[in-house]
Amino acid sequence: MTHNIMAINAGSSSLKFQLLAMPQGDMRCQGLIERIGMADAQVTIKTLSQKWQETVPVADHRDAVTLLLEKLLGYQIINSLRDIDGVGHRVAHGGEFFKDSTLVTDETLAQIERLAELAPLHNPVNALGIHVFRQLLPDAPSVAVFDTAFHQTLDEPAYIYPLPWRYYAELGIRRYGFHGTSHKYVSGVLAEKLGVPLSTLRVICCHLGNGSSVCAIKNGHSVNTSMGFTPQSGVMMGTRSGDIDPSILPWIAQRESKTPQQLNQLLNNESGLLGVSGVSSDYRDVEQAADTGNRQAKLALTLFAERIRATIGSYIMQMGGLDALVFTGGIGENSACARSAVCHNLQFLGLAVDEEKNQRSATFIQTENALVKVAVINTNEELMIAQDVMRIALPATEGLCVPA
Incomplete structure (x- = not known):
């Protein structure tokens, strides 16, 4: 039996859906749906044809969800709101409380x-998006899928910072990690393509984009990851520094009279x-500039790779x-240069x-006799979210499959 599952990623002024x-x-x-809250919001809906x-x-977001559902009906993508069997919501942070995706209750x-x-x-x-969908689709179960949950298997030495203990005990300051849905999905696809259980593998997954993180996965569990208390830490990214000497910040603040908000x-x-x-x-722009001899662009590409290599x-x-x-x-998927x-x-x-x-972005790009497999796998967080909805809200009909 086929089930229609909606995967939702609600932003401050946007609603991404599949x-x-x-x-x-x-x-x-x-x-x-972009520019929510504005008179000129942009709505884009695509099917295969x-x-x-x-x-x-x-x-507001309620208007956005109402509009989305109206369009799905108007374009005859669905015949009735009852055709939507479940909704999965990407949620940024589950703290230590949520160790897996979960059925949404009050x-x-x-x-x-x-x-x-x-x-x-x-x-x-994220919570607002969940609330609106629960109101407008009361018969469709909602499942919250947390970016942090996959990394709740980290051992203490991997997630505790060497700060006074009270900052962890009282304020929850620790490594949480992010991109968990992507790392979980991609490692699962890897195991499928290799034809071996994920529980037998030691994998390092490099999710490289404007936001980048590296994750060590052993026996199917995250054992370390580069992002920490926030998505700012770890490897160098598009506009984020990644890890730096923390004493740089008070030095800059004193020298240039910057506020904490300005430092952030x-x-x-x-x-x-x-x-x-x-x-x-x-x-891509930095790579093009480097190819024309821009010294700083070349240095940026080198730094980007070296931070990842050190983490690996x-x-x-x-x-x-x-x-x-x-x-x-x-x-990671599109730049042969970066790989x-x-x-x-x-x-x-x-x-x-x-x-x-x-250069042709084959699935496996290692040399014939290499001991370590090197794979290029397109992430699909929306599919992972939908799979979690099936697993948690509709388990009797789950029958999950990973695309080839």
């Missing part, structure tokens, strides 16, 4: 709202590829070896890339 036929995983439609775009006033929703202090820009609007802006929006290159936060090295030590390295995300730079001169680890395979 309707999937499960368990097959076929996309029925996808789209985006058609695309609709229009500009309409959308007052108490679940209240807990997500209480965790807003850990993700003030995301959890409140500096680290999150003005650093990374953009800050070092002075060109762009987009890897530490994770190999932690896991006692490596069976597969996976690239995903916008950069080549990350894998450069790693033959001593049994890891070597076949550049012909790399």
Whole structure:
């Protein structure tokens, strides 16, 4: 039996959605409502054969969800609201409370709202999206899928910061990690393609995009990840610095009279590829500038790769070896240059890339005799969300499948 599952990613002024036929995983439609709260909100809905775009006033998220459901009916993508069998919601932060995706109840929703202090820009609007869908689709179960949940298997040495203990005990300051839905999905697809249980593998997954993170996965469980208390930490990203000497911040604050908010802006929006290159936060633009001889652009690309390589090295030590390295995300999936730079001169680890395979983004790009598999796998967080809805809300009909 086929079930229509809606995967939702609610932002502060946007609503990203995808309707999937499960368990097959076929996309029925996808789209985006942008500029929520404005008179000129942009609505885009696409199926495999058609695309609709229009500009309409959308007052708030309730209006956005109402409009979305009206369009699905109007474009005859569904015949009735009862055709939607479940809704999965991406939620930024589950803290230590949520160790897996969960069926939404009133108490679940209240807990997500209480965790807003850990993700003030995301959890409140994620909760708002859940609330609106529960009101407008009361018969469709909602499932919350947390970016942090996959990393709740980290051991204490991997998540505790060397600060006074009370900051963890009283304020919950620890490594939480993010991109968990992507890392979980991609590692599962890897195991399927290799034809071996994930529980037998040591995997490092590099989700590289404007936001980037690296995750060590041993026996199917996350054992370390580069993002920490916030998505700012870890490897260098598009506009985020990643890890730096923390004493730099009070030094800059004193020297330039910057507020904590301005320092946060500096680290999150003005650093990374953009800050070092002075060109762009987009890897493609920086790569193009480097090709024309821009020294800072070249340095930015080198820094980007070296931070990832250092993280990979530490994770190999932690896991006692490596069976597969996976690239995903916008950069990981599409940039042969980035993959080549990350894998450069790693033959001593049994890891070597076949550049012909790399240039055409083959699924497996390692050389014939390499001991470590190197894979390029497109992430699909929406499908992972839909799979979790099936597993949790409709378990009797789950029958999950991973696309080839």
